[in-house]
Amino acid sequence: MTGVRNTIRGDGLAAAAVLLASCGSRDYPGASLDTLPANAVGAVSLGPHGLEGSDVFDQNRSLVFLFDAAGDLVGRIEGDDIHGNQVLASPARLVTVSARAVTTLTATSRAEYPIDESAVTAAANDPVTGATTLWFNSGRSSTFVTVAGDGTTTTGSVPSLVDAAAQCGDHATARDVGPADADGRYRYAASELDLLGGSR
Known part of the structure; x- marks a missing residue:
């Protein structure tokens, strides 16, 4: 998969949206994927509409x-x-996330990191x-899950909120939103992570 492209036919996407909007339907279109199809060139992620739609x-x-x-x-x-929800593509793999797993698809495998x-x-x-x-808000800190170039998956955290x-390569940079100062202004800082050697 060489990256997400805007080649998706409107009628196919509209049909998928209609099926998903049907109350109570669990018959989502497309086969569940265990590997990355060689002919896949685009991806669309769908998730909850908003916090008011939380699913107890x-x-x-x-x-x-x-x-x-x-x-x-070609599948789902x-x-x-x-x-x-995010979907991130490169020539050899696709990485996406759900509430319970970070999922990596390649031409030969599907790996899930809980x-x-x-x-x-x-x-x-x-x-x-x-x-x-991938970054997640954990209250007053942010956790991350990384899939390195060799496919190794690791996790960690930084003591601030990451919003970008x-x-x-195997280096990640994140913008941390620090606590507000006395004037109510937020402090922004950068955290750099070497996925082979932890945070700096």
Whole structure:
């Protein structure tokens, strides 16, 4: 998958939206994927509409639909609902997230790294190496899950709130939102992570 492209046919997306909007329907279009299809060139992620749509019965889903160059659906990835769902692509892999797992698809495998989160606050990847970092708000700190260029998955945290991120190879940079000062202004700082050696 060479990256997300705007080649998705409007009629296919509209049909998927109608199916998803049907009350009580669990018959989502497309086959559940265990590997990344060679013909996938685009992806669309769908998740909860907003916090008011929180699902106390754990029935809502986060979904990622993959499409080929003609805009036809080639499959889906499904998981428990998470706010701010992301899908990040590189030539050799696709990484997405649900409330219970960070999922990595390659041409030969599907790997799931277990998490327990409710919202993604930032995400970034290096489309050349495939290295990806996803950030989650954990109250007064932010946790992250990284998938390094070699596919190794690690996790950690920083003692602040992350609201933006960038990725260059196995190095991640995040913008931290610090506590407000006496005048009510927020302090912004940068955290740099070496995914092979922890935070700096």
